Amino acid sequence: MATTHTYDAVIIGAGGAGMRAAIETSDRVRTAVISKLYPTRSHTGAAQGGVCAALANVEEDYPEWHAFDTVKGGDYLVDQPAAQLMTEEAVDAIYELEHWGLPFNRTPDGKLDQRRFGGHTRNHGEAAVRRACYAADRTGHMILQTLYQQCVKRNVRFFNEFYCLDLLMEEGRVAGVVAYELATGDLHVFRAKTVMFATGGYGRMFKVSSNAHALTGDGPAVAFRRGIPLEDMEFFQFHPTGLNKLGILLSEGARGEGAILLNKDGERFMERYAPTIKDLAPRDMVSRAIFQEMKEGRGAGPSGDYVFLDFRHLDPKVLEEKLPDITEFSRVYLRVEPTKELVPIQPTAHYAMGGIPTDVDGRVVVGPQETPVPGLYAAGECACVSVHGANRLGTNSLLDIVVFGRRGGADMAAYAAGTEAPDLPGAPVGSTLDMLNGLLTRERAENAADIRKDLQAQMYEKAFVVRTEDGLKEMKRDLANLRDRYSRVGVQDKGSVFNTDLMEAVELGFLLDCADALVTAALARDESRGGHYREDHPLRDDANWLKHSLAYREEDGSVRLEFKPVKMGPYLPMERKY
Amino acid sequence: MAPDPTTGRVLRDSDEGSVAAAATVSLTLRIRRYNPEVADDPWWDEFTVTMEPTDRLLDALHEVKWHQDGTLGLRRSCAHGICGSDAMLINGRNALACKVLVQDVAPKATIEPIRGLPVLKDLIVDMEPFFAGYRSVLPFLINDDGDPERERSQSPEDRHRYDDTTKCILCAACTTSCPIFWGDGEYVGPAAIVNAHRFIFDSRDQGARDRLKILSEKTGVFRCRTTFNCTDACPRGIEVTKAIQEVKRAILFDRF
Numbered sequence: 001m002a003t004t005h006t007y008d009a010v011i012i013g014a015g016g017a018g019m020r021a022a023i024e025t026s027d028r029v030r031t032a033v034i035s036k037l038y039p040t041r042s043h044t045g046a047a048q049g050g051v052c053a054a055l056a057n058v059e060e061d062y063p064e065w066h067a068f069d070t071v072k073g074g075d076y077l078v079d080q081p082a083a084q085l086m087t088e089e090a091v092d093a094i095y096e097l098e099h100w101g102l103p104f105n106r107t108p109d110g111k112l113d114q115r116r117f118g119g120h121t122r123n124h125g126e127a128a129v130r131r132a133c134y135a136a137d138r139t140g141h142m143i144l145q146t147l148y149q150q151c152v153k154r155n156v157r158f159f160n161e162f163y164c165l166d167l168l169m170e171e172g173r174v175a176g177v178v179a180y181e182l183a184t185g186d187l188h189v190f191r192a193k194t195v196m197f198a199t200g201g202y203g204r205m206f207k208v209s210s211n212a213h214a215l216t217g218d219g220p221a222v223a224f225r226r227g228i229p230l231e232d233m234e235f236f237q238f239h240p241t242g243l244n245k246l247g248i249l250l251s252e253g254a255r256g257e258g259a260i261l262l263n264k265d266g267e268r269f270m271e272r273y274a275p276t277i278k279d280l281a282p283r284d285m286v287s288r289a290i291f292q293e294m295k296e297g298r299g300a301g302p303s304g305d306y307v308f309l310d311f312r313h314l315d316p317k318v319l320e321e322k323l324p325d326i327t328e329f330s331r332v333y334l335r336v337e338p339t340k341e342l343v344p345i346q347p348t349a350h351y352a353m354g355g356i357p358t359d360v361d362g363r364v365v366v367g368p369q370e371t372p373v374p375g376l377y378a379a380g381e382c383a384c385v386s387v388h389g390a391n392r393l394g395t396n397s398l399l400d401i402v403v404f405g406r407r408g409g410a411d412m413a414a415y416a417a418g419t420e421a422p423d424l425p426g427a428p429v430g431s432t433l434d435m436l437n438g439l440l441t442r443e444r445a446e447n448a449a450d451i452r453k454d455l456q457a458q459m460y461e462k463a464f465v466v467r468t469e470d471g472l473k474e475m476k477r478d479l480a481n482l483r484d485r486y487s488r489v490g491v492q493d494k495g496s497v498f499n500t501d502l503m504e505a506v507e508l509g510f511l512l513d514c515a516d517a518l519v520t521a522a523l524a525r526d527e528s529r530g531g532h533y534r535e536d537h538p539l540r541d542d543a544n545w546l547k548h549s550l551a552y553r554e555e556d557g558s559v560r561l562e563f564k565p566v567k568m569g570p571y572l573p574m575e576r577k578y
Numbered sequence: 579m580a581p582d583p584t585t586g587r588v589l590r591d592s593d594e595g596s597v598a599a600a601a602t603v604s605l606t607l608r609i610r611r612y613n614p615e616v617a618d619d620p621w622w623d624e625f626t627v628t629m630e631p632t633d634r635l636l637d638a639l640h641e642v643k644w645h646q647d648g649t650l651g652l653r654r655s656c657a658h659g660i661c662g663s664d665a666m667l668i669n670g671r672n673a674l675a676c677k678v679l680v681q682d683v684a685p686k687a688t689i690e691p692i693r694g695l696p697v698l699k700d701l702i703v704d705m706e707p708f709f710a711g712y713r714s715v716l717p718f719l720i721n722d723d724g725d726p727e728r729e730r731s732q733s734p735e736d737r738h739r740y741d742d743t744t745k746c747i748l749c750a751a752c753t754t755s756c757p758i759f760w761g762d763g764e765y766v767g768p769a770a771i772v773n774a775h776r777f778i779f780d781s782r783d784q785g786a787r788d789r790l791k792i793l794s795e796k797t798g799v800f801r802c803r804t805t806f807n808c809t810d811a812c813p814r815g816i817e818v819t820k821a822i823q824e825v826k827r828a829i830l831f832d833r834f
Contacts, residue, residue: 038705040748041661055728098729101719101782103737103744110731135744141660142744149718183698212656248658329658332677333632449644492648495615498699501648 002178002187002429007032008416009409010177010192012164012219015042016140016401017380017408018198019147019156021362024409026156029416032190033156034179036163036214036503039148043200043212044401047140048325049253050132051097051398052120053090057111058130063087065123066131070396071571073119073282074353074389075530075540077232077548080569082360082385086396086403093402094133102146104135105322115322116256119282119393125578128256128280132395137251137325143398162188163503164218166432167195167226167376168425174375175422177222178432182503185496187429193416196377196408197223197356198401202514203236204452206349207460210242210249219382221510223356224517228373229366229550229562231384232354233514234522234532237392238465240286242348244306246333250326250345252394254309255279257318261286262308262342263293264300269307274578281578284391284531287347287465300344308342347465353392353531354518355384357550362408367550368564375415375422379408386548389566390530439505444490448505451485454478455508455515463519468535472523479516483557486512517551520559525549542573602628603684605638610690612697613649620697623647631681636664638680639689651700659813662749665692666701672751672811692754694763708750711766715774715792720785736781743776743821745814752808752818758801765801766793768808768818775821778834786834794829802826 008029011018018033025031035042054061066087071078098104098112105113114130122129135142151158159179166178168189176191202217203209220230240261241250255261260279263269273289274281281289290307293299300306311319311327316339319327330336330343356378359365364376380401387400458478462471486509493501527541528534550562605627612620627641636654643650653663657676664675667690669683695703721730746769753759753767774793778786793799799822808818828834 037655037661037663038709038748041655041663043656043661045747046656046658046660095725095727095729099719099721099725101777101780103740103780104729106732106734106737108734110733112729138745141747145744145746152713153718212661214655246658325660333634333658333679335632447644495613495649497613497615498651498702500651501643 002189004189004191005032006191006421008192009194009196009412010034010190011196011198012177013042013198013200013380014039014158015198015200015380016044016143016147016398017405018196019151020402020405021196021198021379021409021412022156023147023150023154024406025413026154028413031157032159034159034162034164034177034190036161036182036218038160039151039158040144042144043215045141045144046210046212046249047143047398048137048249048251049256050115050117050134050139050395051094051143052117052131052395053094053133053399054087054131055091055094055112055114055133057107058114060122061129061131063090065121065129066090068124068571069120070387070393071389072125072576073393074391075576076542076546076571076573077235077386077389077529077566079386079567080571081567082387084569085360086387086399089403090399093399093406097143097146097402100146100150102135102142104133115253116280117394118252118255118280118286121277125276128277132253132256134253136321137253137323140398143402163506164222165435165506167222168428169226170423170425172374173422174373175424178429180503182498182500185499187432189424189428191421191424193419193421194375194377194412196362196379196412197382198378198380198405199382201352201381202511203349203352205455205459205511205515206464207456208242208245208247208346209349210239210247211349216507216510217514218507218510219378220355221513224513224553227552228356228364229552230354230517231357231550232386232521232548233517233551234525234549235353235390235530236349236518237283237351237353237531238287238347239283239350240290240347241309241345243329243333244344244346247348248329248333249348249350250309250329250343251323252283254311254323254326257322258314259309259311261290262310263298264304264307265298267298269293269298277578282391282393284533285578288533290347291465306344306346309345310342311338312340349464351392351397352381353384353386353388353390355382358383358385360385360407361411362404363411368562370564377408377412379404390532435506436502439489439491439502440494442488442490444492445488446485448489448491448508451482451489452508452511455482455511459515463522466533466535467522469523469526472519475519476523479512479519483512513553516559521549521551521561524561546573601631603631603680605629605680605684606686607638607642608686608688609650609700611700613699629680631679631684633680634676635668635678635680635683635687636675639675651702653702660747662747665749665751665754666690667692672755674749674751674813677813692750694754694760695750705750707763708753708767708769711753711770712748712773714766715770716785716789717773717777719777719780719783720788721782722784730782732781740776740779742816743772745816746772746776747814749813751811751813755807755811757805757807758803762801764797766797768822771799771822771825772816772818775825778825778828786828790825790829790834793825799826799829
C-alpha cells in the first residue's frame with residue numbers, strides 16, 4: 001500500500017533550481033521537495049568557474065552585452081526575450097545570493113570580483129570581458145550550500161532519497177507524482193496542485209562525462225512517458241576540458257585565468273580557430289577544434305586522443321587561490337602537477353541544453369502553440385526555456401537555476417494558492433508497480449550495468465562531438481537493440497532496504513528514453529549548429545532549421561518530432577566568429 | 579569517429595611505447611556487510627576484482643556491485659570528491675572512495691561503514707543524526723540590517739578569515755572519525771562546528787553570539803580533545819581541529 005501525502009507544491013530535485021524554487025514556495029504554500037540524493041549531494045555543487053551578471057564591478061558591462069553573448073553563443077537558437085530577461089534579472093539574483101551569505105571572491109575594495117569566461121565579451125564581441133562572479137573554483141558548491149542553508153532556515157520539508165518514478169495527471173492537469181522511498185522500498189503518492197521537475201541532466205548516457213552517476217534524466221523521462229515533449233534534445237554540450245579518459249571537469253575559469261590549450265606539438269591551436277578570443281571561444285567551438293586537431297594528427301599520446309591544458313606560465317598563487325580544486329583533481333586523479341606539467345584533457349559530455357519545454361515562468365508548455373499543462377513546471381538543466389539555444393555559455397547554467405528557479409517557484413505558489421486540490425487518477429501506483437515488479441521478478445537474463453556500459457560506449461562513438469547520418473542511423477538501431485535487451489533485465493537484489501540495484505535499473509530505462517529522443521532529433525537535424533555538429537552537413541542552415549525540435553514518445557515506443565519557431569528579438573543571425 | 583579511451587591509465591609523452599603494457603592489478607576487497615533483511619548481525623565478505631591502477635576505489639566497488647553482488651549497498655554520486663556521498667572507513671581511516679586510487683590500496687583493502695552513526699545496510703549509515711547536529715548551529719547567515727541595494731562590502735582579508743571552513747561538503751568523514759563522537763551521541767561533532775565557524779568568522783554575520791552560546795553548552799566544542807582525527811580525515815583539506823580551537827577561543831575570550 002502506498003502512503004498518500006497532500007501538498008500544494010511538490011518539487012522534484014534538490015539542486016540549485018529545486019531549492020531556489022522551494023525558497024520561493026515554502027513561505028506561501030505547503031511545499032515538499034523530493035530528492036533522490038541528500039540536497040547537498042546535488043550536482044550543482046560540482047559547478048566550478050562562476051556565475052555571470054553584468055555588475056560592471058571591474059570593467060564596463062551591461063546586461064544587453066550579456067544577452068547578445070548568450071544569443072550568439074547559443075548559435076541563434078536562443079529564445080531572445082528569455083535571454084534578455086535572464087541577463088537583466090542576473091544582477092539582482094547575484095546580489096540576493098550575496099545577501100544570503102554566499103562567499104564570493106572580492107576585489108581589493110570589497111566588491112564582488114569578476115573574471116573572464118568563454119564567450120562573454122564587451123560590446124558585442126570586441127574582447128573578453130570580466131563578468132563571472134566566482135568563489136574560487138567552487139562557485140556551484142557555494143551556491144548549493146547557500147541555498148540549502150536558506151532552506152534549513154525556512155524549515156523546508158525534504159523527502160531525501162525518494163525517487164520520483166511517475167507523473168500523475170487527471171483530466172489534463174497535474175495531480176501529483178509517485179515516489180519510491182529508497183530506505184524502505186515503499187511507494188508514496190504525492191497528491192499535488194503543482195509539480196516542478198528540477199532533476200538536472202542526463203550526461204551519464206555518454207562514456208566520458210563530467211556528470212555525476214545520479215544524472216540519468218529522471219524528470220525528462222518520466223514526463224516523456226506521460227506525453228510531455230522534450231525540446232532540443234539534439235543539443236548537448238561537450239565541455240572541451242575534461243580530465244583525459246575520466247571526464248572530470250576542469251573549469252573554463254582556468255582559461256579565464258590564463259591557462260591555454262596546446263596540441264602535441266606545443267602549438268596554441270585556438271589562435272587559428274578563434275583569432276580574437278582564442279582559448280575563450282565558446283565550448284562547442286573549442287571542443288570541435290580539439291577534435292579537428294586530433295583528426296589532423298596533432299593529438300597527443302600513442303592514440304592521439306587528447307590535447308593539453310597548460311598552466312605552467314601562471315603564478316602558482318593563482319592556482320592555489322583561484323583554481324584550487326581543479327589543481328587537486330589533476331594531482332589526485334592523473335598524478336600530474338599542473339604548476340610544472342601539462343595536463344592531458346579531452347572533451348567531456350557536460351550539459352543538456354534541451355529538456356522539458358517551459359516558458360519564462362517555468363510553466364511546461366507543449367506543442368508548437370506552447371499550450372501550458374496546468375500545474376506542471378520545470379527548471380534548471382532538465383528544462384528548456386530556451387536560454388541556452390544550441391550551446392550554453394559557461395556560467396549561464398548557474399544563472400539559469402537561480403533566475404528560473406525563482407520565477408518558477410513564484411508562479412507555482414501563485415497558481416497553487418488559487419486552485420483546488422486535484423483528484424487522483426485511479427490506481428495511481430499501478431504502472432510504477434508493474435515496472436518495479438518486472439525488474440524484481442524477471443530472471444536476470446540481462447544485466448543493467450552491461451547495457452548501460454554499451455549505451456555509453458555507443459553514444460560516445462556515434463552521438464558525441466562529431467556526428468554523421470550513418471553513425472546516428474546506426475545508433476538508432478543500437479538503441480532498439482539496447483531497449484530489447486532492457487526488457488529482459490532482472491535485478492539481483494530483491495530486497496526492500498536501500499535497493500540501489502533496482503533503482504539503477506530504473507535509471508537506465510530513463511537514460512534510454514532520453515537517448516532515444518536525442519538521437520532521433522539529431523538524425524533529423526541535417527545542419528550544424530552549436531553543440532550539434534554534423535560532419536556531413538557542416539554549415540548552419542537558418543532557412544530550414546532556425547527552429548526548436550519537440551520529441552514525443554508515441555504509444556508504439558517510437559519517437560515523433562514536431563517543430564516550433566525560435567522567439568527572435570533584436571539580434572539577427574550572423575556568422576559566428578570569435 | 580571519437581577517440582576510444584579504453585583504459586583509465588593516464589598517458590604522457592614520456593609514456594609512449596609502454597602504453598600497451600599498462601598493467602591491470604588485482605584488488606581484494608574485504609567488506610563489512612549488514613542487511614537487516616538477511617541477518618541480525620553484520621558479516622564480512624571478500625571480493626576480488628581486476629582494475630586499472632589509476633581507477634578509483636569507487637570504481638572497484640562498482641565492479642563488485644555490477645558484476646558480482648548487486649545487493650552491495652553504498653552511496654555515491656559525483657565520483658570526484660565534491661558531493662560527499664561516499665565517505666567510508668578504508669583500511670581503518672575515513673576517506674571518500676572516489677578520492678582513493680586502486681594503486682594506493684592494492685592488493686587488499688578493508689572497507690567498513692563510517693562509525694558512530696547507525697548502519698542501515700552495508701556501507702550506508704543513517705545520516706539524520708549528523709544533519710541534526712549541523713542544523714542545530716544555525717547554519718545560515720544572520721543579519722538584521724536589511725539588504726542593501728548592491729552587495730555588502732567585505733574585504734579580501736575578511737573573506738579569507740572563514741575561507742577554509744566554506745569548503746565543507748558535509749560528508750561526515752570528520753565527525754565519524756572523532757572518538758568523542760563515537761562515545762557520546764550528544765556531541766555535535768566537528769562538521770557542525772566547522773559550519774558554525776564559517777558564519778562566526780564572517781564579517782557580514784550577526785549571529786555569532788547565538789552560535790557560540792549553543793557551542794558552549796555541554797554538547798559543544800569543549801568536548802573536543804584535539805586528537806586531530808578530524809583534520810586527518812577531511813577530504814577537502816580543512817584544518818578542522820584549528821577551526822574548533824578558534825571557536826573555543828572565541829567563547830573563552832569573547833572575541834571573534
